[in-house]
Amino acid sequence: MVSQGDAFCPGHVTAFFEVCEDPDPERKGSRGAGLSLSVGVRTTARVREAAQASLDVFVNGRRQRAEVTELAASKVLGSGPYEVKILSETPLPVSQGFGVSAAAALSTAMALDDALGLGMRREDLVRIAHVAEIECGTGLGDVVPASIGGMDLRLEPGAPSHGVVRTFDVREEVLLAVLGPEIPTRSVIRDPAKVAAINRAGSTCVAEFARDPTLPRLFDLGNWFAEETGLASKTVREVVRASRMFGRASMTMLGNSVFAIGNRDQMAPFYLRFGTLIRCEVDNEGARIL
Amino acid sequence: MVSQGDAFCPGHVTAFFEVCEDPDPERKGSRGAGLSLSVGVRTTARVREAAQASLDVFVNGRRQRAEVTELAASKVLGSGPYEVKILSETPLPVSQGFGVSAAAALSTAMALDDALGLGMRREDLVRIAHVAEIECGTGLGDVVPASIGGMDLRLEPGAPSHGVVRTFDVREEVLLAVLGPEIPTRSVIRDPAKVAAINRAGSTCVAEFARDPTLPRLFDLGNWFAEETGLASKTVREVVRASRMFGRASMTMLGNSVFAIGNRDQMAPFYLRFGTLIRCEVDNEGARIL
Numbered sequence: 001m002v003s004q005g006d007a008f009c010p011g012h013v014t015a016f017f018e019v020c021e022d023p024d025p026e027r028k029g030s031r032g033a034g035l036s037l038s039v040g041v042r043t044t045a046r047v048r049e050a051a052q053a054s055l056d057v058f059v060n061g062r063r064q065r066a067e068v069t070e071l072a073a074s075k076v077l078g079s080g081p082y083e084v085k086i087l088s089e090t091p092l093p094v095s096q097g098f099g100v101s102a103a104a105a106l107s108t109a110m111a112l113d114d115a116l117g118l119g120m121r122r123e124d125l126v127r128i129a130h131v132a133e134i135e136c137g138t139g140l141g142d143v144v145p146a147s148i149g150g151m152d153l154r155l156e157p158g159a160p161s162h163g164v165v166r167t168f169d170v171r172e173e174v175l176l177a178v179l180g181p182e183i184p185t186r187s188v189i190r191d192p193a194k195v196a197a198i199n200r201a202g203s204t205c206v207a208e209f210a211r212d213p214t215l216p217r218l219f220d221l222g223n224w225f226a227e228e229t230g231l232a233s234k235t236v237r238e239v240v241r242a243s244r245m246f247g248r249a250s251m252t253m254l255g256n257s258v259f260a261i262g263n264r265d266q267m268a269p270f271y272l273r274f275g276t277l278i279r280c281e282v283d284n285e286g287a288r289i290l
Numbered sequence: 291m292v293s294q295g296d297a298f299c300p301g302h303v304t305a306f307f308e309v310c311e312d313p314d315p316e317r318k319g320s321r322g323a324g325l326s327l328s329v330g331v332r333t334t335a336r337v338r339e340a341a342q343a344s345l346d347v348f349v350n351g352r353r354q355r356a357e358v359t360e361l362a363a364s365k366v367l368g369s370g371p372y373e374v375k376i377l378s379e380t381p382l383p384v385s386q387g388f389g390v391s392a393a394a395a396l397s398t399a400m401a402l403d404d405a406l407g408l409g410m411r412r413e414d415l416v417r418i419a420h421v422a423e424i425e426c427g428t429g430l431g432d433v434v435p436a437s438i439g440g441m442d443l444r445l446e447p448g449a450p451s452h453g454v455v456r457t458f459d460v461r462e463e464v465l466l467a468v469l470g471p472e473i474p475t476r477s478v479i480r481d482p483a484k485v486a487a488i489n490r491a492g493s494t495c496v497a498e499f500a501r502d503p504t505l506p507r508l509f510d511l512g513n514w515f516a517e518e519t520g521l522a523s524k525t526v527r528e529v530v531r532a533s534r535m536f537g538r539a540s541m542t543m544l545g546n547s548v549f550a551i552g553n554r555d556q557m558a559p560f561y562l563r564f565g566t567l568i569r570c571e572v573d574n575e576g577a578r579i580l
Contacts, residue, residue, distance in 0.1 A: 061385055065353035273569065
């Protein structure tokens with residue numbers, strides 16, 4: 001007998017952040033702010049009892065090593081003798097700051113809990129996905145806000161019961177433009193000099209945003225953060241500047257990409273000069289069973 | 291000592307085609323027509339001698355099972371005791387009719403030949419990639435035209451020395467719009483009823499296109515083929531029809547996607563309603579060492 005569960009987790013973009021180290025992965029993470037996206041990862045978990053336990057992950061129909069997803073799945077599964085297939089679909093590219101690994105891990109944890117009828121608490125599933133992301137070094141703060149949706153201000157880092165997050169409903173169309181090659185998150189957050197610059201600028205942004213948590217402010221502070229930390233490439237800086245003609249854009253942390261709001265008809269042809277463009281909205285619901 | 295080779299192979303879209311069965315995979319393939327794209331797959335092959343042979347494939351930074359690439363690589367490698375890393379990068383989604391598996395396989399074969407200094411003939415590398423694609427059932431006719439570039443008319447199927455292809459230089463911007471979920475090529479080309487309908491319409495299109503091999507004709511015949519075979523979804527049909535306002539679009543065979551030419555400023559916002567959009571040009575050079 002095969003049982004199945006389906007879940008969706010929004011993608012998530014971060015405008016600015018601060019790395020918060022802690023030996024406990026539940027407490028480690030980031031402060032910062034961003035948006036949850038109506039495009040994300042949709043996962044089907046198929047489970048059956050078997051003599052030999054196995055776990056296979058397919059992303060967009062291809063078998064794939066997906067370490068965050070595998071780690072999250074193994075934490076939900078425990079030592080049960082299950083044959084598990086994880087089938088994830090996403091239109092988002094990886095390593096472009098769209099929170100794909102977080103969304104894959106959380107949608108997997110939720111779909112698997114549903115398929116097995118475990119009835120785990122939602123916050124425990126979020127904790128599992130957060131810890132998997134931290135342990136793999138692929139992200140710091142996407143799981144918790146993507147679980148809630150909306151525009152987020154992460155005041156304290158970490159998994160539920162440690163992390164403190166305020167969220168705000170936002171009805172807005174968002175354009176995601178990919179401008180250059182991937183940036184593996186690990187390569188930045190494991191570099192002490194980069195982290196020092198990030199934390200100086202990030203803590204200022206968090207304090208400023210807490211005083212006026214509005215969408216225009218998210219973009220203003222994101223632009224300042226990208227310049228101040230030196231994380232933005234020349235192309236990203238130029239695109240952000242040019243976008244002010246028709247709206248506002250900010251770099252995705254961490255990717256060679258921007259997210260933007262404004263006049264789609266004028267912005268789309270401009271962004272397309274660089275390659276790939278994805279249209280979506282802000283997701284105000286957060287991760288959910290389908 | 292590590293040696294390295296780098297190669298690029300264009301993506302490729304097919305407007306219409308005819309399945310040509312043959313027990314010999316070098317002779318099996320398709321007749322049809324399409325375009326090579328300036329976006330494709332860029333592959334770095336890193337090789338060193340080792341006590342134990344190994345082959346690892348990474349796509350966009352993630353370790354991945356990539357059967358066509360692995361098969362092509364193993365045919366180039368023979369039984370040499372090498373530790374091989376294949377690093378492929380692409381902005382194109384898979385299973386959307388953009389010829390990603392073909393481009394990955396051919397760029398891998400070329401990069402590997404270069405890294406090892408084997409000096410294999412170009413047509414042998416193209417043959418290896420074609421046969422790998424046929425044996426895996428992931429495509430029929432992308433490898434040979436993508437190796438040459440331009441707009442292609444494939445008059446006879448199969449690998450070099452069997453296949454007959456005419457190509458035409460085209461200077462044109464192309465928009466690629468993803469409209470729905472993936473279509474695994476295998477699910478169509480292994481279904482006899484679908485193949486019968488495809489072959490009736492496809493042979494007519496090839497004959498018509500041979501009389502007037504122009505870009506507008508490619509789109510006209512592609513539209514007729516998509517309707518006639520029933521391969522186009524309702525969304526694809528509606529988008530193709532609406533695109534005539536600003537240019538022309540045709541379904542990618544086989545994907546829930548279209549490729550289009552025309553007024554980018556007017557078309558881009560329209561296509562973006564459906565999600566992902568990629569801008570490129572026709573590639574007139576074909577696969578190459580970098």
